[in-house]
Amino acid sequence: MPLQTFSGNNRFYYKLMAYHYSDKTLPTVIVIGGGFAGLEFVKKLNNTPFRVILIDKRNYHTFQPLLYQVASAGLSADSIGFPYRKKIGPFPNIAFRMAEVERIDPAEKQVITSVGTMQYDHLVIATGTTTNYFGNANLEKWGMPLKTISDALNMRSDILQEFEKSIVTETLEDKESSLNFVIVGGGPTGVELAGALAEIKRNVLPSDYTEIDRALMKVVLIEAADRLLSAMRPASSKAAQKYLEKLGVEVKLNTIVKDYDGHKEELLLADGSILKSDNIIWTAGVKGKNIPGLPESAYGRGGRYLIHRTNAIQDVTDIYALGDIALVQGDTQFPNGHPQ
Ligand SMILES: Cc1cc2nc3c(=O)[nH]c(=O)nc-3n(C[C@H](O)[C@H](O)[C@H](O)COP(=O)(O)OP(=O)(O)OC[C@H]3O[C@@H](n4cnc5c(N)ncnc54)[C@H](O)[C@@H]3O)c2cc1C
Structure with a gap:
């Protein structure tokens, strides 16, 4: 049965039947990636006439x-990580x-x-x-990303180590470099992180790090654009900037980062100026995490898969894309595809 023709109307009928993963006569649906998109989709396939395999590189x-x-x-890491086996373990066909x-x-x-x-009959990426x-390459080597729990733990460890380092370093310049946190990218992640760091300065330093000035x-x-949160309404951008500045965050708009020298701890800006910092946090952009094997014509802007309105990827058969990796075509409201 093609995925497109499986509608919610059939769901009641299918619920009466028990399907099992071991039944190899059922069509196999492989879903790669258990993020919001993949996991929600897999849960919808519970007790349907498909043999489903969810693959993720993490458990x-x-x-x-x-x-x-x-x-x-x-928060601790286990507050935001949820084992797949707890989520889908009880589903016999998955x-x-x-x-x-x-x-x-x-x-x-x-x-x-x-x-x-x-082997798959239908593949969902x-x-x-x-x-x-x-x-x-320098920003990739030295910049701290924030996409995974490992990234978050590394960043946390780095922040705490820099606090400790600033206490024992001798020169004012080194202390400032350790305590200067530069976030590149004023989207939601950069804005949230800037706020959280400003709150650490305001609430945690005075109680836990009394030796730090x-x-x-x-x-x-x-931020390279002329406002924060550029995908949101201008009023939201203004409110976010006002709130961050009130917390003590220095917001630099229309500012482009050119390079970073990790040895000298210097961030070079396009206007030639330099910011001294040992902590460069990079939240300036994402690209599709695609997998080799599909024809060139299947890819669109940002390495995302070009999909039709059924989520089928262009120029391949029985392969679909969901979530951030999918670039929807044919929606006149969003001629460049839906925003991520
Ligand atoms: C710091 C941060 C804050 C955010 N805040 C918000 C917010 O407040 N509101 C909001 O709406 N959105 C927010 N987002 C965006 C939101 O998290 C994403 O839109 C969403 O996670 C996308 O879901 P997805 O399923 O497409 O991909 P993901 O959630 O990224 O999941 C992809 C999965 O695929 C797996 N995978 C990738 N490649 C492979 C491979 N080759 N083999 C096996 N497995 C693979 C990964 O391990 C991962 O589990 C935020 C994102 C970040 C990073």
Whole structure:
């Protein structure tokens, strides 16, 4: 049965029947990626006449909107990571495989993974996005991203280590470099993180780090556009900027970062000026986390898959994309595809 013709009207009938993953006569649906998109989709396939395999390289779902809380030590990592087996374990027709998908072979209808090759009848790609450094190797090497729980834990560790370092370093310049947190990218992640760091300065330093001169800690938020949160309404941008500035965040709009020298701890801006900082947090962009194997014509802007309104990827058969990796075509309201 093609996925397109399976509608909610059939759901009641299918509920009366028990389908099992071990039944190899059922069509196999492989879903790559258990983020918001992949996981919700898989849950909808519970007790339907499909044999479903959810593949993710991690064995837990990450609640990305709260990563900044883990990074700023407000939440523990296990508050935002949820094991897939707890979520889908009870569903008899759905199996989970922890594996990294390395390649897709559309001609053979196979996915090649770190734990072997799997055959599909229908393939759903929901691999989300990854941090985009726009080809700058220095920023990729030294900049801190915030896309995964590991990123958040690394960032948290780095922030706390810099606080400790600032106490024992001798020169004022080194202290300032340790306590200067520069966030590049004024989208939702950058804005949330800037606010959280400013709150640390305001609430945590005076109680837990009495040896640090609070005035030395700076939070700078850099944005290339002329406003923060450029995908939202201008009124929201204004309100966010006002709120952050009230918290003590220095917001720099119309500012482009050119490069970073991690040895000298210097961030070079397009106007030639330099910011001294040992902490560059990079939230300036994402690109599609696509998997090799599909024809060039299947990809659109930002490495995302071009899909039709049924979520079928252009120029391939029985392969669909969901979530951030999908670039919807044919919606006149969004001629460049839906925003991520
Ligand atoms: C810090 C942060 C804050 C955010 N805050 C908000 C917010 O407040 N509100 C909001 O609406 N959105 C927010 N977002 C965006 C939101 O989290 C994404 O839109 C959403 O997670 C996209 O879901 P997805 O399922 O497409 O991809 P993802 O959630 O990224 O999931 C992709 C999954 O695919 C897996 N995967 C990738 N490649 C492979 C491979 N080759 N093999 C196996 N598995 C693979 C990954 O492990 C991951 O589990 C935020 C994002 C971030 C990073």
